[in-house]
Amino acid sequence: EEIRPSVGLVCLRGAINMSSWLGNARAIEDGLRVLGHRVERIDISREHLSLLYKAKQLLVTKVLGRGYSRHREPAMLRSYGEAIARAVAAANVDVVLALTAMPVAELDCPQPVVFWADAPFVEMLQKYPNFCNMSPATLEAGHEMERRAHTRATLAIYSSDWAAESAVRHYNVPTEKIRTVS
Numbered sequence: 001e002e003i004r005p006s007v008g009l010v011c012l013r014g015a016i017n018m019s020s021w022l023g024n025a026r027a028i029e030d031g032l033r034v035l036g037h038r039v040e041r042i043d044i045s046r047e048h049l050s051l052l053y054k055a056k057q058l059l060v061t062k063v064l065g066r067g068y069s070r071h072r073e074p075a076m077l078r079s080y081g082e083a084i085a086r087a088v089a090a091a092n093v094d095v096v097l098a099l100t101a102m103p104v105a106e107l108d109c110p111q112p113v114v115f116w117a118d119a120p121f122v123e124m125l126q127k128y129p130n131f132c133n134m135s136p137a138t139l140e141a142g143h144e145m146e147r148r149a150h151t152r153a154t155l156a157i158y159s160s161d162w163a164a165e166s167a168v169r170h171y172n173v174p175t176e177k178i179r180t181v182s
Contacts, residue, residue, distance in 0.1 A: 005094035006038040008111070010084055010103050012045070012071070025099055028116075040091035044083050044103060060135050067134035071102055072121075072141045077148075081106030101149035101156070112154040116181070119163040121146040122170040147171050157181050 009032070011025045025041070032039045053070035060068035070076060080103040088096055088109045098104050098115040107113060121142040124131045134142070150156055150173045157179045158164040164178045 002036070004036040004038075006040065006092070007032055008040050008042050008084075008088045008091050008093035008096045010042045010044065010096060010098035012043075012080070012100060012103060028097075028099070038093075040087075040093055042084055042087040042091065042096075044080055044087075046083075060138075064135065065133070066138075067130065067132060068138050069131075069134070069142060072138065072145045074106075074141060074144075077102060077106045077145060081108060085109045101146060101153075104152050105145045105148040107152060113152060114155045114157060115149060115153050116157040116159075117163070118159050120158075120167040120171060123163055123166050143171075150177065153177065155179060 009025065009029055029039050029041060050070075053073055053076060057068045057070050060066050084096070084098075084103050084107050088111060094111060096104075096107070096109060096111050096113045098107075098113070099117075101115050101117050101120070104113055104115045119127065125134065125139075125142075146167075150167065150171050155177055156164075156167060156173065158167065159180070159182050161180050164180045167173045168175055168178060
């Protein structure tokens, strides 16, 4: 009998909430289990310095009229990375699979790291209304987060060819580190 690698499935903010954009985590988890993998869900829902960043978000969006993403703040990304590294060590898994690039950017662990995303940050700026008119600091932090996530990851999986091609083109990701799974 073939032994399948155990997977640490990393999700941010409500991985099993079926009404959230992360609700598909449950389907991925179930699919991995059907394939014979042991899956340890690592759900990071507590945000480091969330009151500070929520206040900053209110200031930037309501007062300055610009877009802002607190989840791409360097301190927030470090917090995600530290929390996930602790959980991964405790779960004793073989591979880490994150359902977004954000938690991977500052993750330091010995296991191979994979992330699965709909689109890289640069495309989100073009396609999603919530990402329009971002502040210059958010733009810089978002692009840096994306570069760091691709550097850290062993593999980046996108749900479309155009998203995968965009990651290669905009963030100079080697094609051997990119896959498309729809």
